[in-house]
Every structure is written in C-alpha cells, then in structure tokens.
Amino acid sequence: MSAHTVCVRFHTALELIGARWSGAVLHAISKGAHRYAEIRAAIPGLNDTMLARRLRELHAAGLIERRVLDTTPVKVEYHLTEMGRDLRPAFEELATWAHRWIPLPDE
Amino acid sequence: MSAHTVCVRFHTALELIGARWSGAVLHAISKGAHRYAEIRAAIPGLNDTMLARRLRELHAAGLIERRVLDTTPVKVEYHLTEMGRDLRPAFEELATWAHRWIPLPDE
Numbered sequence: 443m444s445a446h447t448v449c450v451r452f453h454t455a456l457e458l459i460g461a462r463w464s465g466a467v468l469h470a471i472s473k474g475a476h477r478y479a480e481i482r483a484a485i486p487g488l489n490d491t492m493l494a495r496r497l498r499e500l501h502a503a504g505l506i507e508r509r510v511l512d513t514t515p516v517k518v519e520y521h522l523t524e525m526g527r528d529l530r531p532a533f534e535e536l537a538t539w540a541h542r543w544i545p546l547p548d549e
Numbered sequence: 550m551s552a553h554t555v556c557v558r559f560h561t562a563l564e565l566i567g568a569r570w571s572g573a574v575l576h577a578i579s580k581g582a583h584r585y586a587e588i589r590a591a592i593p594g595l596n597d598t599m600l601a602r603r604l605r606e607l608h609a610a611g612l613i614e615r616r617v618l619d620t621t622p623v624k625v626e627y628h629l630t631e632m633g634r635d636l637r638p639a640f641e642e643l644a645t646w647a648h649r650w651i652p653l654p655d656e
Binding site: 449450451452453454455457459460461462464465466469475496497506520525528531532533534535536537538539540541542544546547 | 557559562563565567569572573576632635638640641645646648651653654
C-alpha cells in the first residue's frame with residue numbers, strides 16, 4: 443500500500459466528519475440525544491433541512507443506525523454504530539486540541 | 550465551564566480542519582511539502598484557487614506560518630506552527646480509524 447492510498451482514506455474520513463454539523467450531530471447522539479427533536483435541541487443553529495440531510499448522510503456512511511420502535515405512534519431513534527463509536531479516540535484527541543488552542547467565543 | 554462551551558470549541562476545530570482539502574494540505578506540509586508547487590503536486594485534484602484559499606485560511610487560523618526566504622528570486626515556504634503540529638495525535642487517531650473503517654476506492 444502506498445502513502446497515497448492511506449491518504450485517500452484519511453481524506454475521505456475528514457470529509458465525512460468534517461462536513462458542517464456532522465461532528466456536532468455525532469457528538470449529540472453519543473451524549474444520549476437519540477430522538478430527532480432531542481438532537482435538534484442539543485445543537486443551537488442547526489435547522490431541520492440540514493439535520494435531516496446530515497442524518498441521511500451519516501446513516502448512508504454507516505456511522506449511525508436508525509431504530510424504528512414498534513410503538514403507537516411509531517418512534518424513531520438514532521444510535522451510533524460500532525463504526526461511529528470507534529471515532530471516540532479521534533474525537534477525544536481533537537477535543538483536547540481544541541481545548542488547548544481554540545479560544546472561547548467571548549475571550 | 551458548561552458542556553456547551555467545550556462543544557463550541559470542538560465544533561470550531563472540526564470546521565477548521567474539516568473544510569474541504571484542509572486536512573490534505575496540513576498533511577502534505579507535515580510530510581515535507583513546503584513550497585506552493587510541492588503542496589499542489591502532493592494533492593491530486595486540488596486547484597490553484599482552492600489551494601491559495603486554504604493556505605490563507607490555515608495561516609489566519611494560526612495552523613501554518615509563511616516564511617519568506619531572502620533569496621533571488623524570493624522563495625516562500627509554508628510550515629506548521631506549534632498549534633498545527635499539535636494536531637498530530639488527533640490526525641493519527643483519525644488515520645487509524647480511517648484505515649479500519651473506510652474501504653479503499655477500488656474495493
């Protein structure tokens with residue numbers, strides 16, 4: 443395998459989690475927001491169109507799964523897949539970096 | 550500090566390195582491509598307009614520094630700052646994840 447092929451995977455990974463709001467959506471789900479309304483409430487500034495699009499993309503990429511609960515009315519929940527949960531070490535390193543280098547908005 | 554303020558930093562960090570080609574540019578510079586033409590050659594598909602824009606943004610964000618060498622003609626080099634080099638653990642975790650979960654284009 444050449445350095446280039448590794449780079450293609452890395453590039454694909456960054457595009458996937460780097461898309462606007464993707465990281466925030468994954469973070470909200472990992473913190474326990476499983477219903478659509480809960481996820482939206484957890485992310486100020488994210489509108490319905492964008493949330494629906496991101497959920498579709500993250501589902502298509504295999505990062506989240508969609509569970510339809512057999513209730514009346516039917517409930518839908520979003521959960522991280524193993525692939526999604528496995529992002530945790532990368533996200534934790536990025537959070538550490540952000541904490542060290544990104545100033546808070548009011549600083 | 551509330552969970553929300555940490556999330557704002559994390560979100561900002563993801564937007565910064567997740568912008569299309571940003572990760573690839575940082576990766577190329579970290580691997581020794583310091584001149585504009587070297588960076589462009591290292592990233593197939595990246596055009597001049599986009600590379601110039603990304604270099605400006607990464608410089609403005611403090612991730613790279615621009616060194617003007619006193620030669621004839623003048624040479625310009627791009628290097629990672631301490632802030633940029635400090636992204637390495639996060640990038641390594643993401644590369645590990647990508648290697649595990651992202652299929653190669655021809656698979």
